[in-house]
Amino acid sequence: MTSRHGRLRAVIVGCGGIGKTHARSLDRSEAVERAGLCDVDRQVAEALAHAHGQEAVYTDMARMLAELRPDIVTLGVPTSAHAALTVQAAQAGVKGILCEKPMAKNLAEARRMIDACRESGTHLIVNHQRRTTLPLRRMRELIVDGAIGDVTLIRASCPGDILTDGTHAIDSMRYLAGDAPVDWVFGNVYRTPVDPAKPIGKGCVDVGGWRYRHGCPIENGGFALWQFATGVRAELLCGELRIPGRGYQDYTVFGDAGELWRPGDARDPNLLLRTDATGGWKPVQGCAPEDTADTFAANYDRLARDIQRGVSEHPLAAENGLRALEIIMAIYESARLRSRVSLPLDQDELPTDIMARDGTF
Ligand SMILES: NC(=O)c1ccc[n+]([C@@H]2O[C@H](COP(=O)([O-])OP(=O)(O)OC[C@H]3O[C@@H](n4cnc5c(N)ncnc54)[C@H](O)[C@@H]3O)[C@@H](O)[C@H]2O)c1
Numbered sequence: 001m002t003s004r005h006g007r008l009r010a011v012i013v014g015c016g017g018i019g020k021t022h023a024r025s026l027d028r029s030e031a032v033e034r035a036g037l038c039d040v041d042r043q044v045a046e047a048l049a050h051a052h053g054q055e056a057v058y059t060d061m062a063r064m065l066a067e068l069r070p071d072i073v074t075l076g077v078p079t080s081a082h083a084a085l086t087v088q089a090a091q092a093g094v095k096g097i098l099c100e101k102p103m104a105k106n107l108a109e110a111r112r113m114i115d116a117c118r119e120s121g122t123h124l125i126v127n128h129q130r131r132t133t134l135p136l137r138r139m140r141e142l143i144v145d146g147a148i149g150d151v152t153l154i155r156a157s158c159p160g161d162i163l164t165d166g167t168h169a170i171d172s173m174r175y176l177a178g179d180a181p182v183d184w185v186f187g188n189v190y191r192t193p194v195d196p197a198k199p200i201g202k203g204c205v206d207v208g209g210w211r212y213r214h215g216c217p218i219e220n221g222g223f224a225l226w227q228f229a230t231g232v233r234a235e236l237l238c239g240e241l242r243i244p245g246r247g248y249q250d251y252t253v254f255g256d257a258g259e260l261w262r263p264g265d266a267r268d269p270n271l272l273l274r275t276d277a278t279g280g281w282k283p284v285q286g287c288a289p290e291d292t293a294d295t296f297a298a299n300y301d302r303l304a305r306d307i308q309r310g311v312s313e314h315p316l317a318a319e320n321g322l323r324a325l326e327i328i329m330a331i332y333e334s335a336r337l338r339s340r341v342s343l344p345l346d347q348d349e350l351p352t353d354i355m356a357r358d359g360t361f
Contacts, residue, residue, distance in 0.1 A: 002071065008095070008304045009035035011068060013061050013085060014076035015048040017203070018100055022074050023052050025296030031304035032072060038064045061085060065092040072096040072303065079163065080215025083109035086124065090116040095307045096123040098300070102167040103321035105216050107329055108348035110322050117318065123306050125314050126321025128171035129295045130249065132302075135270040135287040139253065139260050140176055142284070147273065149257025151177070155235045157243040157250045161218035162189065162328055164203070166238045168249055171324040173234045176253055179320065180228040186340040187224030187236075187331035189352070191217070191361060210356070217356045224331040236331075265289060336360070 003009050010032050012022050019039070026034040036056040039045035045057045058064035065073070065088075073089040075082055075097065083104045089097050090113075097117065103126045104110040117124040130136050143151055154176050156169035174180075194206045204211045204218070211218055221240035227233050237243055243250065247264015258275030269283035302314050326343060332351035334341045355361030 003033055003035075005033070007031055007033045008071035008307065009033060009068070010072035010074055010096075010098075010300065011036040011038060011064055011070040012048075012074045012076060013038045013064075013089075014074075014078075014081075014100075015039040015041075015045045016076065019044075019074075019076035020048060020051075021293055022076055022098075022296060023048055024293040025300065027052065028293060028297035029300040029304075030297075032300040035070050036064050036068045062088065062092070065089065065094065070094060071307065072098065072300075074098045074100075076100050078214035080105050083113050086113040087116040090120040090122040090124075093120060094122055096125070096303050098125050098127055098303065098316075099318075099321070100127050101171070101321065101324075102126075102163055102328060103318065103325045105163075105214075106348060106350040106353075107322075107326060107345065110318075110325050114318050114322065123303060123312065123314070124318040125299070125303055125316040126318055126324075127296075127299070128168055128316060128321065128324060129292070129299060130168055130172045131175040131320075132299055132315050133290045133295055135262055135284075135289070136172060136175060138271060138284060138287055139251075139262060140178075142260060142273065143176060143253060143255070144178075147258065148253065148255030148260055148275065151232050151253055151255045153233045153235060153254040155237070155252045155254070157237040157246045158248055159242050160202075160239060161213060162222045162224070162236070162238050162331055163216055163218060164213055165248075166222060166236055166331075167324055167328055169236055169238075169251070170327050171320065172249065172251055173236070174320070174323060174327075176251070177228045177230065177232050177234065179323070180230045180232070182323075182327060182330075182343045183227045183229055184340050184342050185224060185226040185327060185330035185334055187222065187226075187334045189219035189222040189332065189335045189361070191219045216350060217352045217361065219352070219361075222331065224327075224334070226327060226330070260284075 038058040222238040253260040271284040271287035272281040336351040
């Protein structure tokens with residue numbers, strides 16, 4: 001049901017950290033407007049409603065969907081809740097779902113989400129927003145134009161765990177590699193018991209002395225190397241294994257004639273180039289960091305366009321979310337099996353769940 005202004009109507013489910021950014025971005029979207037908020041914690045939803053003007057507040061998504069009949073549902077809920085709510089929203093007949101990253105906690109759930117959305121004709125996107133930002137798009141253009149010669153290696157470093165934070169880096173590296181298929185993945189992760197004398201970490205909870213985030217067991221540090229079918233390699237350094245002093249989501253692309261460096265989200269300039277011709281690192285013009293709410297707003301507009309034209313052209317399409325998740329699962333499976341693993345990955349469960357059960361993680 002479109003609004004009086006001809007815009008599609010979106011509701012936000014999960015009004016915590018990222019829900020707030022979605023609320024701001026919907027204020028800036030040209031094609032989509034906010035129609036309601038839902039959080040199991042009513043106070044959290046009411047606080048967000050208060051900050052953005054009064055609107056319908058719910059604690060139960062099913063009731064909100066039945067009463068408001070929105071076009072789009074944004075899921076800013078913990079990762080372990082993505083699949084069930086996506087399937088529920090698709091079956092309720094919404095036209096579009098923006099699900100936060102990572103797509104789900106395991107591959108079986110992610111496939112269920114895709115199947116449910118295919119059946120209901122729902123456009124499903126997964127919010128790895130960086131591939132739609134100008135610095136990343138410029139980086140890819142420069143690679144395609146041959147600015148650094150043949151690419152050999154893409155390296156990403158970021159704080160946090162692979163499932164929550166590394167997922168962005170993995171999606172960005174896939175994008176920079178032209179979304180080529182991946183042949184194999186080799187990785188390892190480690191975790192230590194929670195130290196009550198130290199901060200547990202952003203968004204983490206202590207479950208029996210071990211750190212969990214968004215309903216999943218997580219590592220202190222993780223490392224991975226994989227190979228795209230094009231022969232390009234990718235390297236990920238996460239959490240305690242990140243490159244010290246580097247920014248959040250720091251990416252370097254190494255070519256045989258130069259390098260491109262995107263030194264983290266907040267760094268300005270946001271993209272630098274080094275070749276024989278530039279001498280040292282030189283900023284690439286027109287690549288200032290983007291305001292995340294603006295990036296999200298543009299992606300809501302793209303989603304509205306897809307829905308209105310009945311096409312599936314969104315850069316955040318669920319298939320990309322699934323491919324990124326498969327790499328994450330392959331890293332954890334490689335750690336579990338102590339071996340390099342080939343893709344497509346034959347593992348429906350979250351391997352760290354299996355290891356946590358076995359007492360090996
Ligand atoms: N794209 C990005 O840049 C980005 C940034 C941060 C977080 N995220 C993702 O967003 C998700 C949420 O992260 P966060 O940091 O906002 O978490 P958060 O804990 O701050 O907020 C989650 C909210 O969801 C609510 N909730 C839980 N289950 C619910 C349900 N069934 N129905 C309604 N509300 C429910 C919680 O009460 C909480 O308020 C995660 O999957 C995370 O990976 C994405």
